[in-house]
Amino acid sequence: MIIRSAIRSDLGAILRLLRELGDETPTHPSAVRMSSAAVRAWTRIETDEDRTVLVAERRGQIIGTLDLLLVANLTHDAKPWALVDNVVVEAGSRRGGVGRALVDDAVDRAARAGCYKVEVLSHERRHGAHAFYTTLGFDNTTEGFRRYL
Secondary structure (H helix, E strand, O other), rough: OEEEEHHHHHHHHHHHHHHHHHHHOOOOOOOOOOOHHHHHHHHHHHHHOEEEEEEEEEEEEEEEEEEEEEEOOOOOOOOOOEEEEEEEEEEHHHHOOOOHHHHHHHHHHHHHOOOOOEOOOOOOHHHHHHHHHHHOOOOOOOOOOOOOO
């Protein structure tokens, strides 16, 4: 298995994986699909030097993905911080170290960028994900709030 930065030809596989997140709400359906809007969003993502979508690849197949965003900051001596989002591993490859490898790579990239912290958000109902992040050294120290627009 290799972890690498995603390229444009990975977009279909990434969208397929993101469907597994099931982040739908009654008022905000997920609608993860190949569309002109998704292609435009990908173009913005791939040209943003502070954004990296990682993929885990095994035998030519994309089996996991993670989105890493580096955020400029004025506190902590102007050191940036990092946000990890949209972590998903295909069902048949879970519990095999894929998620750990993705997160470890993201944390390493954040450290090399001089970040003082890495944040990961996970929906309150995802107890298995919470346990996973705890095993990777993340602390549940914050209560988050969200407002959909």
